[in-house]
Amino acid sequence: MEDKQKRAFKDEIYEQFARMGKAFSSASRLELIDLLAQRERTVDELAEETEMSVANTSRHLQVLKGERLVRRRKEGTRAYYTLADPEVYRAWKAVRSLAETRLAEVEETVKRYLSDRDEMEALSQEELEERLERDDVLVLDVRPEEEFEAGHIPGARSIPVDQLEEHLDELPEDRDIVAYCRGPYCVYSDDAVRKLQEKGRNARRLSEGLPDWLVEGRSVEHGG
Known part of the structure; x- marks a missing residue:
């Protein structure tokens, strides 16, 4: 592989990996992942649970769906969302564990509330x-x-x-x-x-x- 190809390959592959980071970069989306780990839910149910608008909840779900982190199924006029794979929760748990280890603010927040x-x-x-x-x-x-x-x-x-x-x-x-x-x-x-x-x-x-x-x-x- 030539040097230019090596650089192009690394630029492209790391950009794909970065897509996961972008999907996990929203506190709202992390809460949605946490809720969908319990059971499948509709947009309305998720909006009520997270106290977000239905429109905003739907936008976050579309981001997660676009990166294949959640699945959607239709039943009549209703759409149900669930995590695409147990690995999605494993990834969220790894992010959570890293924050617990590296950010003193996590422990401070727990102690405060x-x-x-x-x-x-x-x-x-x-x-x-x-x-x-x-x-x-x-x-x-x-x-x-x-x-x-x-x-x-x-x-x-x-x-x-x-x-x-x-x-x-x-x-x-x-x-x-x-x-x-x-x-x-x-x-x-x-x-x-x-x-x-x-x-x-x-x-x-x-x-x-x-x-x-x-x-x-x-x-x-x-x-x-």
């Missing part, structure tokens, strides 16, 4: 797996029910966080409880653990969420 998180002991995925094998823990999925039905940790019970107080009496008092939600920065599990501890229950949160459990190759169940 989740000031009591240090008081809530977190359980790792490996520890939860061991506890499940011993059958000495109750796992609560505190995400919305539709996300639970799309996929959940085997044996988990679905109690969305906004329904937890009305179901407290149904939970055994002599069993450790682990609550999990969408991911490490989802506050549903924090809220659930806080409510459970206020009622005297021995509760902890899972350090990560269902998508992290899945991409590590662990099994999930589907349906109610």
Whole structure:
């Protein structure tokens, strides 16, 4: 290969790689990826969840679709979006992990908004797996029910966080409880653990969420 060809090749191949960086360069698109890792959603559902306009949500989805990071399927007049491949979530998780390692602002933001998180002991995925094998823990999925039905940790019970107080009496008092939600920065599990501890229950949160459990190759169940 001649020098000019080598230069042209490198310019072109790195430009293709840069397309991924551009797709991940929007905070709004990262949130959409995080939500689509839970289950497929319509534009309207995503707009409501992210508090963006439908038009703006649609524009971000078109960027992600253009780079083949999400898929769209039509059902009648409705369009549903989902992640194109588990590798998309792996890439987002790698970006997240790099930011946690290199940016002190990430920890500062968590401490500012989740000031009591240090008081809530977190359980790792490996520890939860061991506890499940011993059958000495109750796992609560505190995400919305539709996300639970799309996929959940085997044996988990679905109690969305906004329904937890009305179901407290149904939970055994002599069993450790682990609550999990969408991911490490989802506050549903924090809220659930806080409510459970206020009622005297021995509760902890899972350090990560269902998508992290899945991409590590662990099994999930589907349906109610």
